[in-house]
Amino acid sequence: MSWVEGSPLRDFVGVLPLFKDDLDEPSTEALTLAWLRAMCEALDVLHRNGLIHGDVSPGNLIVSGRDLVLTDYDFVSRFGEPIAAPGALLYCSPSHQTGQAASPSDDLYALAASFFHVMFEHEPFRHDGTLAKDRGLNREAVDAEQRAEYPTVAAFLDRATDPDPARRFPSAAEALKVLTVEPPVSPPTVTAVPAGEEAPRREERVEWLRSLLQSYPGSRWGNQETRGLDSDFAEQTYVETPSRRRSTTTYGRAASGSSSCAVMLATARQRCSSISCDGSASNAASHPSAYWKVRRTTACASG
Numbered sequence: 001m002s003w004v005e006g007s008p009l010r011d012f013v014g015v016l017p018l019f020k021d022d023l024d025e026p027s028t029e030a031l032t033l034a035w036l037r038a039m040c041e042a043l044d045v046l047h048r049n050g051l052i053h054g055d056v057s058p059g060n061l062i063v064s065g066r067d068l069v070l071t072d073y074d075f076v077s078r079f080g081e082p083i084a085a086p087g088a089l090l091y092c093s094p095s096h097q098t099g100q101a102a103s104p105s106d107d108l109y110a111l112a113a114s115f116f117h118v119m120f121e122h123e124p125f126r127h128d129g130t131l132a133k134d135r136g137l138n139r140e141a142v143d144a145e146q147r148a149e150y151p152t153v154a155a156f157l158d159r160a161t162d163p164d165p166a167r168r169f170p171s172a173a174e175a176l177k178v179l180t181v182e183p184p185v186s187p188p189t190v191t192a193v194p195a196g197e198e199a200p201r202r203e204e205r206v207e208w209l210r211s212l213l214q215s216y217p218g219s220r221w222g223n224q225e226t227r228g229l230d231s232d233f234a235e236q237t238y239v240e241t242p243s244r245r246r247s248t249t250t251y252g253r254a255a256s257g258s259s260s261c262a263v264m265l266a267t268a269r270q271r272c273s274s275i276s277c278d279g280s281a282s283n284a285a286s287h288p289s290a291y292w293k294v295r296r297t298t299a300c301a302s303g
Contacts, residue, residue, distance in 0.1 A: 004062050004064050004069050004071060005064055006062040006063050006064030007062065007063050008058060008059050008060070008062055009058040009059075009061040009062070009063055009068065009118055010057075010058035010059050010118070012063060012118055013058075013117065013118050013121055014118075016028050016031065016032065016118065016119060019031070027149075028119075028149065028150070029149060029150045029151075029152065029153055032115065032119065032153050033152060033153060033179055035068040035115075036111070036115065036156065036179050037176060037179050038067065038068055039056075039061070039070055039111055040108070040111070040172040040175050040176045040179060041172070042070045043056075043070070043104070043107050043108070043172040044171070044172035044176070046076075046107075047104040047107075047172055050078055050079050051076050051077070051078060051079075052076065052077045052078070052079065052102040052103070052104065052106060052107055053070065053073065053075070053076060053107050054075030054077050054083060054085075054087055054096070054102065054106075054107070055072060055075040055087030055088060055092075055110075056070070056087075056091065056110035056111045056114060057087065057088035057091045057110060058091075058114045058117060058118055059088070060072040061114065075087050077102045078102070079101075079104075080101045080102065080103075081101065082099045082100065082101060082102070083095075083096045083102050083106075087110070088110070089131075090117075090123060090124070090131075091109075091110045092106070092109070092113075093105070093109035093110065093133075093165075094133050094134070095165070096110075104170065104171050104172060105160075105165065105168040105169055105170060105171075108160045108168065108169045108172060109160055109161055109168065111160065112124075112156060112157045112160035112161045113125070113137075113161055115153070115157065116137055116157050116161075119150065119153070120141070120142045120146065122138055122141040123138065124137050124161070125137065125138060126141075127140075133161075133163070134163050135163065136158075136161060136162065136163050137157060137158065152178070152179065153179075155178060156178050156179055160175065
């Protein structure tokens with residue numbers, strides 16, 4: 001026997017959806033199915049050797065990393081022998097409580113009851129404050145939408161804890177058949193296109209792509225006048241080359257008793273506007289600069 005580092009499954013009551021995010025599982029049911037399959041495989045090894053675990057419960061299922069490990073074999077019994085002790089009363093089958101002969105379905109019953117409690121945060125057989133296993137799982141306490149998130153697992157739980165022993169899983173191997181059924185996948189819709197005709201196109205929008213293009217130098221999605229050349233991205237990635245070095249042309253205009261400034265906004269081989277401090281704008285000549293930087297220059301004149 002080896003030491004298992006981890007936490008008991010009972011510590012995960014109601015938090016499996018959060019834990020599946022930590023493990024990067026696609027859904028909570030995917031995580032639950034993986035653990036249930038692992039437990040059924042472990043129980044199958046015992047059952048094929050004629051043994052019953054006898055005390056499957058959230059306290060004896062240890063979460064170790066991504067894995068779930070079955071521990072505590074103090075109540076192991078042989079097939080057909082009376083159970084000396086019932087184990088955890090909240091999860092064991094009614095036959096364990098009455099000391100009847102042990103069978104593989106008893107372990108599966110306790111496994112299903114344990115997972116019901118951890119998944120739905122309700123005691124599995126508590127009906128109106130009374131422990132009534134003859135009524136099956138307490139489905140009334142679980143929201144219908146919540147159960148709908150676990151179609152495969154719910155089918156396993158219901159059958160494993162059926163009040164009628166004859167309708168339960170006879171073995172772990174039978175339970176594995178239910179737990180390994182993949183959910184149906186709807187085939188993609190294919191529209192036939194007549195020969196010689198082009199398939200219709202449709203617009204696809206990627207929200208984050210537009211913001212990226214808006215910051216790219218020269219992008220037509222950028223600022224109407226600067227085309228993205230005034231962005232932080234352009235400023236940080238600008239590399240000036242000797243062959244294309246240009247200086248920003250500044251025009252000063254003096255008026256009697258006032259001052260004004262004008263800044264030439266030059267884009268790569270595009271016409272641009274000369275914007276003055278008084279808010280007016282006039283067309284400027286094309287500037288072949290590969291890039292520009294805005295410098296505010298104030299030309300002052302008097303009289």
